[in-house]
Amino acid sequence: MRDLLDKSLVNLDPNKVREFEFFLKEYIETANAGVDVSKASVFYALVIQPAAMFMALTNQNVDAFRRNSSLQEVLNLPEAADPQIVQALLSNFGVEYREGSNAVGIVHVFLVNNAVTTIPRGAVVTHGELSYRTTTTTIGVPSRDLVSRDTDALIQQAETGAYYFPIPVRAENPGEEYLVTQGSSMFLQNPPTNYVSARAAEDFRGGEDADTALDLVERLEGGISGKTTASRVHVKALVEEQFPSVRHGSVIGMGHEAMTRDRNNIFRISYGGKSDIYLQTEARPLREVVTKTAKLVNAATNTWQVSFSREEFAGVYFISRVVPKGSTDLGSLAITNRVPGVDLSPIEGFTPTFSHNHQAAFSAFQTFTVEFVDTSPVPHGSEVFTTTREYDLTLVVMPHIQAIQEFIADPWRGSFRYDDVVRAPIPVFVSLNIHLRVPPGATYSTSAIRDSVVRRVNDLGFTRSLSSSVIVDAVHDNLSQGASVIMPVDMYGELVNPDTREREVFRSATNLTVPERPELGITNDTVMFFVLPDNVDIVVEAR
Amino acid sequence: MLSGTVVDYNARKVDLYLSPAHDFGVPGFQELNPSFGLAHGGTVCTGFVKLVQKALMLLLTQGRFYDIYWGTSMGNSLRSRNLKQAAREISAAFAPSGHDVVDLLRSEESIDTPLDERIDRIDLVNMAEDPGQGRLLVVIEVAALSQDATVVTLPITWIP
Numbered sequence: 032m033r034d035l036l037d038k039s040l041v042n043l044d045p046n047k048v049r050e051f052e053f054f055l056k057e058y059i060e061t062a063n064a065g066v067d068v069s070k071a072s073v074f075y076a077l078v079i080q081p082a083a084m085f086m087a088l089t090n091q092n093v094d095a096f097r098r099n100s101s102l103q104e105v106l107n108l109p110e111a112a113d114p115q116i117v118q119a120l121l122s123n124f125g126v127e128y129r130e131g132s133n134a135v136g137i138v139h140v141f142l143v144n145n146a147v148t149t150i151p152r153g154a155v156v157t158h159g160e161l162s163y164r165t166t167t168t169t170i171g172v173p174s175r176d177l178v179s180r181d182t183d184a185l186i187q188q189a190e191t192g193a194y195y196f197p198i199p200v201r202a203e204n205p206g207e208e209y210l211v212t213q214g215s216s217m218f219l220q221n222p223p224t225n226y227v228s229a230r231a232a233e234d235f236r237g238g239e240d241a242d243t244a245l246d247l248v249e250r251l252e253g254g255i256s257g258k259t260t261a262s263r264v265h266v267k268a269l270v271e272e273q274f275p276s277v278r279h280g281s282v283i284g285m286g287h288e289a290m291t292r293d294r295n296n297i298f299r300i301s302y303g304g305k306s307d308i309y310l311q312t313e314a315r316p317l318r319e320v321v322t323k324t325a326k327l328v329n330a331a332t333n334t335w336q337v338s339f340s341r342e343e344f345a346g347v348y349f350i351s352r353v354v355p356k357g358s359t360d361l362g363s364l365a366i367t368n369r370v371p372g373v374d375l376s377p378i379e380g381f382t383p384t385f386s387h388n389h390q391a392a393f394s395a396f397q398t399f400t401v402e403f404v405d406t407s408p409v410p411h412g413s414e415v416f417t418t419t420r421e422y423d424l425t426l427v428v429m430p431h432i433q434a435i436q437e438f439i440a441d442p443w444r445g446s447f448r449y450d451d452v453v454r455a456p457i458p459v460f461v462s463l464n465i466h467l468r469v470p471p472g473a474t475y476s477t478s479a480i481r482d483s484v485v486r487r488v489n490d491l492g493f494t495r496s497l498s499s500s501v502i503v504d505a506v507h508d509n510l511s512q513g514a515s516v517i518m519p520v521d522m523y524g525e526l527v528n529p530d531t532r533e534r535e536v537f538r539s540a541t542n543l544t545v546p547e548r549p550e551l552g553i554t555n556d557t558v559m560f561f562v563l564p565d566n567v568d569i570v571v572e573a574r
Numbered sequence: 575m576l577s578g579t580v581v582d583y584n585a586r587k588v589d590l591y592l593s594p595a596h597d598f599g600v601p602g603f604q605e606l607n608p609s610f611g612l613a614h615g616g617t618v619c620t621g622f623v624k625l626v627q628k629a630l631m632l633l634l635t636q637g638r639f640y641d642i643y644w645g646t647s648m649g650n651s652l653r654s655r656n657l658k659q660a661a662r663e664i665s666a667a668f669a670p671s672g673h674d675v676v677d678l679l680r681s682e683e684s685i686d687t688p689l690d691e692r693i694d695r696i697d698l699v700n701m702a703e704d705p706g707q708g709r710l711l712v713v714i715e716v717a718a719l720s721q722d723a724t725v726v727t728l729p730i731t732w733i734p
Contacts, residue, residue, distance in 0.1 A: 045640030067587035067620075069682045070644065071628040074589060076635070084640075 036092050043087050051083035051090075102251075109248040117244040126247055126254035129275060131205030134238025135166070138217050141227040141359075142194040145173040145186050148223045150198050155220040156229060158211050159478060163200040171196035190358035197232055208482050209238040212565050213318040213425065230359075234317040236430065239276065260439060260451050266308050273438055274312060274431050279492040281309040281456070281556045288549035289557055292450070295386040305384065305450045307552070308439065309457075312431040315489045315561050316348060316458065319426045322356055327418040328402060330409055334367060337424065338400045341374040345395040346432030346455045348527050349534065352425040353403045364422075368402035369532050378433075381440035383452045389551050392529035393429065393455040395436040399532075429455030456559035457529055457552060459537070459545055461488060461497065462566040464521035465506060468574050470513040477569045480509045488562040495545040495558040497522060517572070524560070529553070586688060589627065591619035621690045622722050625679075629696055629714050630726065632675045644678065646671035652730050661701055664710065668698040689718035699725065 056068050056079055068074045098104045099116035109117070118128040138156055142148055148171040156163045171186045172178055178185055184196040202209035211217075217229040242250075253268035260266045260282065267280035283290050285303035293305040321343065325335040339347075352363040373391040375382055383396065391397045401424075409418065436453040438444065463484065469475055487505035488497065499520040506516050519540030526535045529551050537543055547554055619627065634649035636642075648671040652664075672695075679693045694717040702709040708730045715723040 043640060048640045065587055067589040067624065069587075071632050071679060071682060072589045072624075073591075073627065073631070076631060077590070 040084055040088060043084060043091065047087045047090065048083050051086045052079055055079045055082055106248060109245045112244045114244040117247055121247045121251055121254065124251060124254040126250045128247060129239065129242045131241030132237050132239045133202040133205050134209035134235040135199065135201045136235030137197045137232040138200050138229050139195045139197055139232045140219060140229050142186065142225045143227055144225050145194045146225055147172055148225060156200050157218045157220065158215055161209050162203045164203060166199045166201045169198045187357050190355055190360060193227060202238055205238065206240050207238050207314055207486060210235045210314065212563055213320065233319050236313065236317055260306065260308060260446055260449060270310060270435055274435060277310055277312050278314065278490065279311040281493045283307040283556060289552045289554045291550060292384055292390050295384055304448060308451055308453045309493065309557050310435060310453060311456055311559060312429050312435065315563060316427050316429050318351065319428055320423050321426060322421055322423050324419045325422050326416055327409060327413055328415060330413055330415055333404050333406055333409060334402050335405055335420065336400060336402045337422065339398060341396055341398050342433065344397055344399045346393060346429040348393060348427045348429065348455065348458050349532060350401055350424050351427050354423050355405065356421040356423050358423065364403045364405050366401055366403045370400040371532050372398040372400065374398045379437055379440040380442060383450050389530040394452050395433040456493065457557050459524040459526045459558060459560045461543065461560050461562045462523040463502060463562065464568045465502065466517040467569065467571045468515050468517055469571055471573050473511045473514055475510060475514065477571065480506050480569055481564055481567045483509050484567055485562050485564050488560050491560055493556050493559055495547065495555050497543040497560045499541055586620040588618040588620050589624045591623070621688065622716050625691050625693060625716060626714050626724055626726065628679060629675050629693060632678055633671060646674045661703065664701065665698055672696045690716050690722065692717040
């Protein structure tokens with residue numbers, strides 16, 4: 032166990048020390064009338080003063096320990112509590128301290144030619160002030176037959192003609208700020224001679240801040256709750272043990288207006304036994320790039336089709352971008368058709384009841400087919416449903432949904448009385464336009480402001496209403512005196528409709544509210560706002 | 575000869591006697607021992623000897639961090655060489671410190687404090703400015719009618 036005691040005399044309360052001095056002086060004088068213990072005496076300087084200081088120190092330690100060991104005291108003022116002692120105290124309730132984790136991700140290194148290129152292990156890659164290191168030595172090789180080890184990566188050619196290969200990187204320090212988004216430009220220090228640029232291939236994941244005493248206290252409720260699927264608190268406690276990145280959970284069951292699965296009967300009345308478990312499993316949805324083979328479905332309109340199985344599409348919100356494989360062009364091919372589906376084969380022996388597609392939206396049971404138009408000419412002799420082409424599709428996904436569904440459906444853990452479906456929250460993706468007025472000469476950091484806003488909104492939990500005051504407050508945490516936010520703050524929200532998977536747009540300068548539609552499961556208990564860092568626009572005006 | 579001695583403590587409050595911080599005529603202990611180490615275990619003192627000891631401790635020891643008004647900064651100033659050991663600077667620094675010593679000691683006096691334990695003055699009377707081997711001569715005088723006084727030698731490193 033770590034040493035929790037304060038050994039320094041620097042933080043002593045002078046009044047406490049004087050109290051002890053006075054006490055000792057009186058005590059010795061009473062017992063030994065002939066001893067001079069006045070101030071400036073040797074007795075005073077060599078005996079009473081040091082004794083008083085150490086008595087005060089011991090007393091302070093005992094007092095701190097007593098205060099921090101009381102759950103009541105800690106809950107009253109968690110910020111003031113000693114994190115180590117709180118950690119020890121809350122471990123009694125099954126709440127474990129988390130050290131924080133380092134973000135990991137894949138970076139594409141772009142090259143001018145297709146030559147064998149080595150990026151050594153530990154090479155530094157930066158994004159602004161954030162620093163990452165490669166986790167393995169990666170050797171980019173020009174042809175597939177040269178790939179002989181796991182660390183060999185095939186150099187591929189992008190549409191632009193540039194060559195690239197992926198390298199795995201890990202943040203140097205734990206923390207959420209290291210979660211860069213897909214497409215962020217990175218900088219490789221000490222690059223190879225044929226280096227052009229580097230870019231995040233996907234959204235980084237895993238980066239978490241270390242717990243503070245406050246975080247631990249917030250998790251106490253989960254620690255002392257039963258690990259079951261009964262209520263929000265319980266389900267979060269159950270899932271959090273296995274999936275510590277889970278932020279918020281909501282359970283919809285019998286009697287809830289959004290619970291439509293238990294009304295699949297001719298009387299349209301609830302008969303219970305069903306629950307939908309909505310989980311925010313990461314700080315924010317991630318973008319993942321998958322390469323899929325598309326089939327030509329209409330040669331006249333150049334329409335191609337890609338289908339996703341439920342394993343590939345678990346927890347996915349939408350497809351944000353479709354480009355020919357390896358293309359680094361901005362934008363996306365036009366998506367013309369979206370066909371959501373449901374795969375009802377059992378998971379861990381469990382088959383849920385669905386009567387509509389939207390009931391399986393963003394769960395581990397959804398499947399998806401997408402059609403898009405690629406105007407580049409179709410090769411001569413192409414045949415519908417036979418000709419294929421490879422495309423990179425960027426999925427916006429709440430991860431771990433399938434793993435959590437399997438975890439909950441596991442007969443050992445799951446309740447036989449319930450039909451529990453795990454779903455990602457119904458998302459509203461928010462873009463923000465923030466105008467700041469900053470006095471000349473004042474320092475500010477747009478990246479810190481952006482980080483702060485992103486964290487605040489993504490941590491709001493389940494709600495269908497986002498007030499601009501939340502954003503202004505988060506901005507102000509990073510502004511010096513005299514700086515201000517020019518109101519109104521333009522908030523632009525895109526709700527992903529669980530039925531059609533089309534995006535519906537809402538806009539407000541004061542309170543971005545999504546109308547309640549319980550028949551589609553859109554309620555206060557199921558909707559969540561997400562902001563991705565590249566969707567926060569900050570304009571600064573110095574005045 | 576000093577009227578208060580290390581053994582004359584009948585019916586008085588006694589203090590521990592530190593190794594001589596000044597010349598009490600004890601051979602081999604002519605100079606100040608800045609660490610105030612205990613020399614003769616268990617020896618006690620009273621009277622003028624005790625007074626001189628207190629005055630020196632106050633003069634040369636800064637108060638504890640929680641009681642910054644007790645003691646003087648003289649010792650720290652000498653050791654830190656802030657004074658650059660110029661005669662004028664030392665005497666200028668000594669003046670308020672000497673004053674403080676008298677005030678602080680008087681603040682601890684009570685009605686039953688014997689006359690030969692009451693301070694009258696502490697002054698810097700001379701300085702020996704030999705390079706590297708400077709000495710301050712400080713006079714400490716008792717308030718009693720006997721007018722007992724002693725000159726204490728404080729060795730310092732003198733930077734010419």
